[in-house]
Amino acid sequence: MKRIPIAIALALAVSTLNTFAQQSGGGERPPRDGEKVETLTNEQAKQVKVILSKYNPSALTAEEAKAIHAAFQQAGLPGGPAMNEVVADAGFSPDKLRDLDPPPTDATGRGDQLVPKSEVGGSRPQGANNQSQPIGKQGGGTQHYSIEQAASDNAQLHTIAFNGLAFVTGDFGADTFLPPGKVCDFSGFQYMRDIDAAHKGHNPMFLDRVAGNVLHVLTDEQRALFEKAARQEAVQLRALAEKRLPLIKAFCRELDGSIPAGSQGLNKAAVIQYVGDIFAADAEISYQRAQVFGQVVASLNPQQKEYLAKMKFGDFNTWPAVEMDQYKLPRGTEKMINVAYMTYASEFFSWYAGSVKADTYFCPERHGTYFGGFYMKDMPAMGKRDFDISTSVTGDSGKEFLNILTESQRKNITAIPALQHKALQDVIKVREAISMELRKFLNGKQADKKTVLALGRRYGELDGEMSYYYATAFAKANRTLTAEQRKVLVKLRNLDGYTSAPAYIYSDPVREELKLPDTDHFFFPPKAAAGNVR
Numbered sequence: 001m002k003r004i005p006i007a008i009a010l011a012l013a014v015s016t017l018n019t020f021a022q023q024s025g026g027g028e029r030p031p032r033d034g035e036k037v038e039t040l041t042n043e044q045a046k047q048v049k050v051i052l053s054k055y056n057p058s059a060l061t062a063e064e065a066k067a068i069h070a071a072f073q074q075a076g077l078p079g080g081p082a083m084n085e086v087v088a089d090a091g092f093s094p095d096k097l098r099d100l101d102p103p104p105t106d107a108t109g110r111g112d113q114l115v116p117k118s119e120v121g122g123s124r125p126q127g128a129n130n131q132s133q134p135i136g137k138q139g140g141g142t143q144h145y146s147i148e149q150a151a152s153d154n155a156q157l158h159t160i161a162f163n164g165l166a167f168v169t170g171d172f173g174a175d176t177f178l179p180p181g182k183v184c185d186f187s188g189f190q191y192m193r194d195i196d197a198a199h200k201g202h203n204p205m206f207l208d209r210v211a212g213n214v215l216h217v218l219t220d221e222q223r224a225l226f227e228k229a230a231r232q233e234a235v236q237l238r239a240l241a242e243k244r245l246p247l248i249k250a251f252c253r254e255l256d257g258s259i260p261a262g263s264q265g266l267n268k269a270a271v272i273q274y275v276g277d278i279f280a281a282d283a284e285i286s287y288q289r290a291q292v293f294g295q296v297v298a299s300l301n302p303q304q305k306e307y308l309a310k311m312k313f314g315d316f317n318t319w320p321a322v323e324m325d326q327y328k329l330p331r332g333t334e335k336m337i338n339v340a341y342m343t344y345a346s347e348f349f350s351w352y353a354g355s356v357k358a359d360t361y362f363c364p365e366r367h368g369t370y371f372g373g374f375y376m377k378d379m380p381a382m383g384k385r386d387f388d389i390s391t392s393v394t395g396d397s398g399k400e401f402l403n404i405l406t407e408s409q410r411k412n413i414t415a416i417p418a419l420q421h422k423a424l425q426d427v428i429k430v431r432e433a434i435s436m437e438l439r440k441f442l443n444g445k446q447a448d449k450k451t452v453l454a455l456g457r458r459y460g461e462l463d464g465e466m467s468y469y470y471a472t473a474f475a476k477a478n479r480t481l482t483a484e485q486r487k488v489l490v491k492l493r494n495l496d497g498y499t500s501a502p503a504y505i506y507s508d509p510v511r512e513e514l515k516l517p518d519t520d521h522f523f524f525p526p527k528a529a530a531g532n533v534r
Contacts (some may be wrong), residue, residue, distance in 0.1 A: 040082045047075050048086045057092045060154055061399050065100035096152065145194045147357075150364045151424050153417040159364040159373075160416050161398035164474045166372035167255065168481065169493040173500035175248045176241075177375035180339050180506045181207075182366065183240060184286040186435050187293075187347035188313075188358030190366075198316035204381065210311075211345035212322035217307045222296050226348075227329065229292045230340035233285060238336055240281050241505045245514070247274055248370045250522035251471040255478055263523035265475075268468045270522050275464030276457045283456020286438065287449055293348050294441030313353040335508060351442070359435035360428065365394065367427070368467040371474065379498055382507065397492060404488055409480055412473040420466045430459045 040048070051071045055064050077083060084094040149155055167175065181189065193201030200206045215223055253259055254266045300308075312318040329338055350358070365373060377393055402410050434455045440447040481489075501509030 040078065040086055044075075044077055045086045048072070048077060048083070049090050051075070052087065052090045052092055055092075057090075057096075059157070059399075060092075060096060060100060061158065061395050062100045063396065065097050068097060069101050096149065096154065145191065145361070147361055147428055150362055150366075151428065153421075155364040155395070156417050156420070156424070157402075157414060158395040158398035160368070160470060161401045161413055162376075162394045163365070163368060163371040163373040163398075163470060164413055164477065165397055165401040165489060165492060166376040167251075167474045168478045169486075169489050170372035170375065171500055172249060172252050173502050173504065174372040174375040175252065175370060176245060177372065177378070177500070177504040178241070178244070178369055178506050179374055179378060180237070180343065182369055182374070183237070183282050184289060185362070185366070186286050186359050186431070186438055187289070187351040188354030188361070189347045189350040190363055191358040191361040192314055192350045192354065194361075194363060195314045196316050197314060200316040206316060207342065207346045208324055209316060209319045209321070210349050211342050212324045212327065213311055213319050214308075214345045214349050215324075215327035216322045217304050218296070219299075222299060223327070225292055225296055226341055226344040229288065230337050230344055233288065233340045234334060234336040236281070236285050237340060238505060240278065240285065243278050243281065244370065245503060246517050246519050247271070247278070247522070249516055250519040251370055251467075253519060253523075254471050255475045257475075257479070260520045260523050263520075266468060266472060266522060267524055267526075268465070270524065270526050271468045271471075272461045272464035273526050274522070275467060276460040279460025279463060280453050280457040283434065283453050283459070284449075286434070286456070287447065287452045289344065289347070290351070290438040290441045290447065292344065293351055294444070296348060297352060297442055298444060308349065308352065311349065311353070313350065313358075336505075339506070356432060356435045356439060359439070360432040362427075362431065367424075367463050368470045370467060371470065375500060375504075376493060376495060378507070379495060397494075400492055401489065404485055404492070405477060406480075409477040412476045416469050416473055419469050423462045423465050427459065427462050430455050430462065434459070 051068060055068065072083075087094050087097070193206055195201070196206065200209075218226075250266065250271075259265055310318065329341055373394070376397075402413060405413070434452060437447045437452050437455070501511060503510040503514050
C-alpha cells in the first residue's frame with residue numbers, strides 16, 4: 001500500500017437564498033380534514049429531551065438519526081408541529097433528522113403509501129403524508145435532500161473526513177478517479193438521483209433507464225444533435241480531466257512532504273487561480289450542453305412532450321424499461337464519446353423536467369474531488385450493471401476516521417467547516433446564477449456566454465480555496481499517524497484486492513506512463529510561479 005466582471009456582480013445580486021429557506025423541507029403541512037392534531041404532554045416532552053440528550057446535535061450521523069427515530073417510535077411519541085417544537089427547543093433540527101433518516105418507502109418505491117416513522121419520529125395515521133417539499137422536488141421523489149443539508153457542517157465534516165481517509169490510505173492513481181457526472185453538473189441530474197423514490201439513483205441502471213427513454217422518444221435528427229455535440233465535447237472532457245492531474249500531484253506532494261526548496265508548502269493563491277481555470281473550462285462545456293438542450297426542446301412535438309411528461313422527475317418507477325442496443329453509437333466509438341452521448345441523453349431529461357433549484361443542488365462531495373473519495377466509494381460498483389452504492393458509507397466511514405485520530409490530529413479536520421463556510425455559501429449563489437443564465441436556452445432565449453464563463457471561474461476559485469484547506473489539513477494529520485493507526489485506517493478503507501491504475505481519466509484507467517507538467521508552481525505565489533517551473 002502506497003502512502004497512508006460586472007456581469008458577475010449582477011448575476012450574483014439576483015441570486016438569493018430565499019428560495020432555499022422556503023423549500024428546504026422545514027415547512028409543516030396543514031392538517032387534513034378530520035385528522036387529529038397531536039400534542040405532547042409535559043411527560044412526553046421530557047421523554048423527547050431525555051432521548052436527545054444522548055446525542056450531539058452538531059455531529060449527528062445517519063445511524064444516530066435512525067436510533068433517535070426508533071426511540072421516539074418505541075416510546076409512542078406522536079409526530080407533528082408540537083414534536084418539532086420540542087425537538088428544536090432541545091437544540092436539534094427536525095429537518096436535519098429527516099434528511100439523515102428519510103421516511104421509508106414500500107416495495108413499489110412510493111413513500112406516501114406507507115405510514116412514516118413520524119414527522120420527526122412518532123406514529124402517524126395511515127395515509128397521512130408528512131413529507132415536506134425538498135428543494136427542486138418534482139414528481140415522485142420522497143427523500144429529503146436539500147441544499148441546506150448538503151452544505152451543513154455535519155454533512156460537510158463527514159464527507160471531508162471520508163476524503164481524508166481516502167487520501168492518507170490511497171495513492172495518486174486513486175486520487176485521480178472521478179465519475180464523469182461530477183463535472184459540468186448544472187442540469188439537476190444529481191438531485192434527481194438523490195431524491196429518487198425507488199432508491200435507484202445510485203445504481204448503474206438509473207442512467208441507462210432515463211437515457212434510454214429519452215433516446216427512444218427523440219427522432220433521428222434530434223439524436224444526431226446529441227451525437228454531434230458528444231463527438232465535439234469528448235476532446236474537451238478529456239482535456240478537463242487531464243488538467244486536474246498536476247493539481248492532484250501537487251496535493252500528493254503536500255501530503256508526502258516532498259515540497260520544493262524555498263517553499264513553506266502549498267500556496268493558497270496558486271491553487272485558487274489554477275482551479276479557477278479548471279472550472280472556467282467546465283463552464284464552457286456546460287454552456288455548450290445547455291445550448292444543444294435548448295435546440296432539442298424547441299424541436300419537440302406534442303407527442304414527445306406528452307411522453308416526457310409521463311416520466312416523473314425523481315421517480316424511476318415511472319420510466320418504462322427500454323431496450324438500449326438500438327440507440328447505441330456504432331461499435332468501436334471512442335469511450336469518451338459514448339460517455340458524452342449518454343450524458344446528453346440522461347441530463348436532457350433532468351434539465352427539461354427540473355428547475356433552477358434542482359440545478360443548484362449539489363451533493364456534499366461535489367467539491368474537493370482530488371483526494372480519492374470517489375475511488376474508495378465507487379470502485380466496488382465498477383463493471384456491475386445492478387449494484388446499489390450505500391448512501392451511508394461516506395458519513396459512517398468519515399465519522400470512524402475521525403474517531404481513529406487523536407484529538408490533535410482530529411482538530412485539523414474538524415476546523416474545516418468553519419473555515420470554508422463563507423466560500424460554500426458563495427458556491428450556492430454562483431451555482432444558482434449559472435443555472436438561471438443557462439436556463440434561458442430552455443425558453444428560446446440566448447444565455448450570455450461571458451457571464452457563464454466568469455461565474456464558472458469564480459466557482460473554481462471557491463472550490464480551490466476549500467480544496468486548499470482539505471489538502472493542508474490532511475497533510476498535517478498524516479504527519480503524526482502511527483503505524484497502528486495506518487493499519488486500522490487501511491482496514492477501514494475496505495478495498496482489499498483492489499489496485500488502482502497509475503491514473504484515471506474520469507473512471508477510465510490510464511495504463512501508459514504519464515508525463516505531468518512540473519508542479520513546483522503550486523508552492524509559490526502565482527507571480528513567482530513562472531520562475532520556478534523547470
